[in-house]
Amino acid sequence: MMNSLLTKLKSSSRVYQDAENKKSSEAAAEENALGEEQDTITGGISGTLAISDLTLKTPTDTNKDFHYDVPCDGSYTMSSNVSFEVISAEVVKEGRSGHVNYTILMKPHKDALRTIPTVVKRRYSDFEHLHQQLRKGFPSIMANVAFPRKVLLGNFTSETIAKRSTAFEQYLTHLFSFFEIRFSSDFLYFFVLEDFSDAIRYFVQKDYGKAVLYFEKILPVLEKLYGDSHPHVLNCLCGLVVSYMKLEKYAVAEACSQVALKCMGAINDETMASLLMTSIRLCWTLGKDKQDLEKKVQDLKSKGVSVIRDLNEVLNETFQFKSN
Known part of the structure; x- marks a missing residue:
């Protein structure tokens, strides 16, 4: 599992490798790339919180003919086959502060009728907010749900990101297994x-x-x-x-x-x-x-x-x- 995640994160790893070859004066900025997880984000940074379907076609010109695919087709009657996979982790930096966007792939298992994948991007603070809200609403359930801790400042490596990605996959899968949480407003909002x-x-x-x-x-x-x-x-x-x-x-x-x-x-x-x-x-x-x-x-x-x-x-x- 770790090898596959590290392979998926090769593109992100190049960011780190390039930064290490820069002048030593930029080293401090690189160490703070996880600044969001150290509560040092500046007001000028905002994460990309986008939702998109990989095959969705959205018409932009109402005067042209086009082929329109409805984002669902009415055949996916169950939600029990969904899996979550972190497929990339992108470093978003501005000056000496920054954060990491985790791209999460939501997809039915291969035996499901619908196979159109859906992607959302979230940052650590989004996961953390979800965890805090669920602990308030479902204390007995959440007492046994593990949540990834913040990493030490400067521990910004491909291996660290891969481990964090695996932890988030397991976290969402665990939450999804609880009926009460899956249909809660906090889980929906995430x-x-x-x-x-x-x-x-x-x-x-x-x-x-x-x-x-x-x-x-x-x-x-x-x-x-x-x-x-x-x-x-x-x-x-x-x-x-x-x-x-x-x-x-x-x-x-x-x-x-x-x-x-x-x-x-x-x-x-x-x-x-x-x-x-x-x-x-x-x-x-x-x-x-x-x-x-x-x-x-x-x-x-x-x-x-x-x-x-x-x-x-x-x-x-x-x-x-x-x-x-």
Whole structure:
């Protein structure tokens, strides 16, 4: 395991080797490259806390035709097959201070239906904050969960980073094994940070272009954590449906609605009816067959669903409740 990690970190090791060949006057700055772990970060540094899907295609020009891949396809129904692997560690420096960004690969095991990998970047302080919050919320569980300690100043080697990377892999895997922690707000926040709140905020503010970007960033992560039938995943997909309709990208909206219908799970009939009616309107706009969808709406009406609300209205009500 150690050999494989050291191999993955060769690119990062070159940073250290090049620095050692510089003038001795720069040696002090190199020793402080883990300054964040020594609480010496200056106000001018901020880590890269980005979320991205390796195969995600996001349209940037609404006037051009493009091939759009919905960030999930509705077939990944379980979240128990996810593994975490630190695939790189990047030194981010500014002057005599700095930190290390750890790139974490989230992927289903090889027997899972979906194999699209998802990557997040986090720094030591993010892990540390997660650990502190979980110790407050789940003291009995966290009493037996090991957390990597801060390293000594100047102990900045490929071997040290590889060991730290292995420790973080084991840490996340251990946390993920606890149902209560996996579905906790603190564990979710570690992986999506403010992006979920930003997606909701832009949607409610009717800034649909920005809302789309954030929904697409967090959707692959939510899928890996919870599976496709979780309400968070469905809300993101429905958010994409409405947002792309408002942006007049009807083909993309219809593609998202198809996936959303696969991810309904145990959702209530009212939301199901709203999504179905939206899908019917999209099919009518695009000249697609809608008979199966109309039959499903009739089935819901026979169950007592008499009023079908607009999906945008339902989502706004849901998101405003979440933001309060």
